[in-house]
Amino acid sequence: MNETEKFVILGRMSAMLAHEIRNPLAGISAVTQVLDGKIDRKDPRKKYVTLIMKEIDRVNKIVHDLLDYTRDSRPYFAKADISSLIDKALATLAEELERKRIQVDRKYESPSLWIRADQDDIERVFNNIITNAIEAMEESGRLTINVRRDRAGDELLESVEIAFADTGRGCDLQDLAEMFSPFYSTKTRGTGLGLAVSSKVVEEHRGRMDAARNKDRGLTFTVSLPVEQPRSDTNIDKHQQGA
Ligand SMILES: Nc1ncnc2c1ncn2[C@@H]1O[C@H](COP(=O)(O)OP(=O)(O)OP(=O)(O)O)[C@@H](O)[C@H]1O
Numbered sequence: 729m730n731e732t733e734k735f736v737i738l739g740r741m742s743a744m745l746a747h748e749i750r751n752p753l754a755g756i757s758a759v760t761q762v763l764d765g766k767i768d769r770k771d772p773r774k775k776y777v778t779l780i781m782k783e784i785d786r787v788n789k790i791v792h793d794l795l796d797y798t799r800d801s802r803p804y805f806a807k808a809d810i811s812s813l814i815d816k817a818l819a820t821l822a823e824e825l826e827r828k829r830i831q832v833d834r835k836y837e838s839p840s841l842w843i844r845a846d847q848d849d850i851e852r853v854f855n856n857i858i859t860n861a862i863e864a865m866e867e868s869g870r871l872t873i874n875v876r877r878d879r880a881g882d883e884l885l886e887s888v889e890i891a892f893a894d895t896g897r898g899c900d901l902q903d904l905a906e907m908f909s910p911f912y913s914t915k916t917r918g919t920g921l922g923l924a925v926s927s928k929v930v931e932e933h934r935g936r937m938d939a940a941r942n943k944d945r946g947l948t949f950t951v952s953l954p955v956e957q958p959r960s961d962t963n964i965d966k967h968q969q970g971a
C-alpha cells in the first residue's frame with residue numbers, strides 16, 4: 729500500500745469514527761445542560777458539571793478538526809473582505825486576549841482587500857493562528873497583524889498577505905519543520921490539527937501558508953491568498969446572467 733492509499737483509508741476511518749462519536753456526544757451534551765440547569769450555582773457539584781461540559785467541548789473540537797482535515801468537500805466560495813474576517817476571528821477570542829492582557833496591533837492596508845473565499849473556513853484559519861499565538865504568549869504579549877497587497881507577482885496572480893507576529897515563546901527549528909504535520913503538538917492538551925487543517929484550507933484557496941521565527945522573539949505566521957480578480961469576475965457574472 730502506498731502513502732496516498734494509506735492516507736485515504738486513514739481519512740475514511742477518522743471520518744467514520746468522528747461521525748460515530750458526534751451523535752452520542754450530542755446526547756451527553758444535552759443531558760449535561762439539563763443537569764446544569766437543575767443545579768444551583770452555589771452547589772459544590774456545579775463544578776463537576778462545568779468540568780464535564782468543558783471536556784465535551786474539547787472532544788467536540790477534536791471531532792470537528794478531524795472531520796475538517798479528512799473531508800474532501802469543496803469550499804463554498806464567495807466575495808469576502810479580508811479585514812472583517814480577521815476582526816471576526818479576533819472578536820471570538822476577545823475574552824482570552826483580554827484575560828492575558830495581550831495587545832493587538834492591526835495594520836490593515838486600505839481600502840479593504842477582497843478575496844474569493846469560504847468565509848467560515850478562512851475565519852477558522854485565522855482563529856487557529858491567533859489561538860496558537862495566545863497560547864504561546866505570557867501575559868502582556870503583543871500580536872501584530874499586517875495585511876498588505878503583495879504586488880510582486882504579475883497582475884493576474886496578485887495576492888494579499890496576512891502576517892500574524894507574536895511575542896511568544898517561539899520554537900526551535902525542529903518544531904518549525906514539523907508543526908504543520910497532522911497530530912504534531914507540543915501541548916499537553918493539544919490535538920495537533922489546528923495548523924494541519926489551516927494549511928489544507930489555504931491550499932484549497934490556492935494560497936500559501938508559512939511560519940518563521942522572528943529576530944527578537946516569537947513566531948510570524950503568513951497566509952497568502954489570491955485577491956479577487958475583477959476581470960474573471962465580470963465573466964462569472966455574465967455567465968450567471970446568461971449573457
Ligand atoms: N505561535 C506559536 N508559537 C510557538 N509555537 C507554536 C505557535 N503556533 C504553533 N506552534 C507549535 O506548533 C504545534 C502545532 O500547532 P497546532 O495548532 O497544529 O496544534 P496544537 O495547537 O498543539 O493543538 P490544536 O489541535 O488544539 O490546535 C503546537 O503544539 C506548537 O508547538
Ligand SMILES: [Mg+2]
Pocket residue numbers: 856859860922923
Ligand atoms: Mg492550535
